[in-house]
Amino acid sequence: MTIREMSDAFExxxxxxxxxxxxxxxxxxxxxxxxxxxxxxxGRLKLILRGKRFGFRLEEIRQLLELYHMxxxxxxxxxxTCRIAEDRLADMERQRDELDRTINDLKxxxxxxxxxxxxxxxQQADEQDSAA
Numbered sequence: 115m116t117i118r119e120m121s122d123a124f125e126x127x128x129x130x131x132x133x134x135x136x137x138x139x140x141x142x143x144x145x146x147x148x149x150x151x152x153x154x155x156x157g158r159l160k161l162i163l164r165g166k167r168f169g170f171r172l173e174e175i176r177q178l179l180e181l182y183h184m185x186x187x188x189x190x191x192x193x194x195t196c197r198i199a200e201d202r203l204a205d206m207e208r209q210r211d212e213l214d215r216t217i218n219d220l221k222x223x224x225x226x227x228x229x230x231x232x233x234x235x236x237q238q239a240d241e242q243d244s245a246a
Contacts, residue, residue, distance in 0.1 A: 115151045117142075124159055134162060139176055169202050 117128045134140045135149070139162055142149040151159075158179055165175040178198070181191035 115156065117149045117151070120151045120156070120159070123156075124163060126159075126163070131159075134159070137172060137176065139172070139179065168199065169206065170198060174198055 115123065117131055120126075120131055121128050131140065131142075131149075131151075135142060140151065140155045140158055142151045142155055144150075161179065162175055165178070166172075170178075178191060178195055181194055182188065
């Protein structure tokens, strides 16, 4: 695939593909100025994008991709991936819990603020009625 075909197929920019190439995550065949991405590159890009979606760092993704050729039927790669994924999941759950607490706090503060607005409006209306 050309860089344009890869960009379209994976909904990424050519700049993104060049960046991953510079980081030695993708290894397209170079024909002059042209980059031709192989089936292997397509598989690697799919894994890179999935890893990014799950919040893996690029260095973690690079290390995982390098483990593919260990010769142990991907046991090392899958074991390492599971460990990183478990850590990432725990981080995400902690973040979600913190976000849930923050949302609840904000809802309480908003309810209090709305109550205060109504109270102050009622006091102003009473004062205006008393003055009239």
